[in-house]
Amino acid sequence: MMRSLEFVHPGDVLVVWKLDRLGRSLSHLLAIVTSLKDKRVAFRSLTENLDTTTPSGEFLFQVFGALAQYERALIQERVVAGLVAARKRGRIGGRPQAVTGEKLDTIVAALDGGMSKAAVCRNFGVKRTTLIETLVRVGWMGCRGAS
Known part of the structure; x- marks a missing residue:
C-alpha cells in the first residue's frame, strides 16, 4: 500500500477498501491524506464512504484531524499526571544508580x-x-x- 503512494500523480484518486488499509492510527492516516492533498491527489475509502473530493468528505477529515489533536493532548496530559503521581509516591524516573x-x-x-x-x-x-x-x-x- 505504501508503495502505491509513490506512484500517484496530481489529479489521481487513491481508492482503498477500508481506512485501516491505509494507516495504522488516526494520526498516521491524517499524515498520509495530508501528503496526498499536498500532491493534489484525492482520497476515497469505499467502506466508510469517504471522499476528499467532496466538501463533506473534506469536512470529515478536518474533524478527524481535530480528534487526533485532542487524542494527542489527552495522552500527553495523562503521561504528565502519571509522572506527577509517581513522584508523589517517591518514584524517581530513570535508571537505578549503579554505585551506592x-x-x-x-x-x-x-x-x-x-x-x-x-x-x-x-x-x-x-x-x-x-x-x-x-x-x-x-x-x-x-x-x-x-x-
Whole structure:
C-alpha cells in the first residue's frame, strides 16, 4: 500500500477498501491524506464512504484531524499526571544508580587514600564514565565538575 503512494500523480484518486488499509492510527492516516492533498491527489475509502473530493468528505477529515489533536493532548496530559503521581509516591524516573551505599563509601575512601581512578575502576568493576558521573553526583571534591 505504501508503495502505491509513490506512484500517484496530481489529479489521481487513491481508492482503498477500508481506512485501516491505509494507516495504522488516526494520526498516521491524517499524515498520509495530508501528503496526498499536498500532491493534489484525492482520497476515497469505499467502506466508510469517504471522499476528499467532496466538501463533506473534506469536512470529515478536518474533524478527524481535530480528534487526533485532542487524542494527542489527552495522552500527553495523562503521561504528565502519571509522572506527577509517581513522584508523589517517591518514584524517581530513570535508571537505578549503579554505585551506592557501602560500595560508594569504599570507593570514595580508596580515592581519598590515593588510589587512582583507573585502579578503582579495575578493583571495583566500575566503568570510568559511571565512576566519574557518580563522583560528580555525590560532590566528591577530587572530581572535576563537582560543586
